[in-house]
Amino acid sequence: MIETRSASRPISPRFFLPLLLLLAALLVAAAVLSGTANLLDAQILLALGGYTRDHRWLALTMEAITTAGDRDVRIALTLIALGLFAWFRQWRRAALLLGMAASGAALVSGLKALAGRARPDLLPHLDWETSASLPSGHAANGMILYLGLALLVRERMGQGPLIAVLLLVLLIGMSRVALAVHWPSDVLAGWCLGAGWALLWTLPLQQNAGPEA
DSSP states (O other): OOOOOOSOOOOOGGGHHHHHHHHHHHHHHHHHHHTTTHHHHHHHHHHHHHHHHHOHHHHHHHHHHHGGGSHHHHHHHHHHHHHHHHHTTOHHHHHHHHHHHHHHHHHHHHHHHHHOOOOOOSSOOSSOOOSOOSSOHHHHHHHHHHHHHHHHHHHHHTTHHHHHHHHHHHHHHHHHHHTTSSOHHHHHHHHHHHHHHHHHHTHHHHHOOOOOO
């Protein structure tokens, strides 16, 4: 008797993590808009921002770290990475990076406009910003770019870049609070949104590790 196997496959756990991260970003945003996060936001901002303001060396360090999440830096790194992927004929990775970065930036801008949260006013800002506060663009777009790149090259370079970029993006997010230009919840929402978006866009590569066209 010939046994027939079901064509259906169990859903990979890889699908759940990005969805959980995106859900976490929504929950943080809900806590912000409901006012639940206000007290904790203010306490953390005053503690970290005040300490940074009292220590010039720390303020300069935070200013240097935050530039890694600046738009111009992200655009330059994206173009360099696209050029390298094209050079090595990694067309799928190039397409994923471009789509991930462009759509992520558009998503963050749209969410900022939708939420319309004002920047913190508890301390003088140590960086110049004009956009809305939620989510943090540096945290979200930085996570999308740096985590996305690490995932795109993980097959060839291992886990080292992944650990390094996670540390970098955590520091970028902390710098936004230290410079008093973001509430901590803005950064947390940005981290969750960016990580979820990067993982979602790199799922096809993780599911199909075949040769490039």
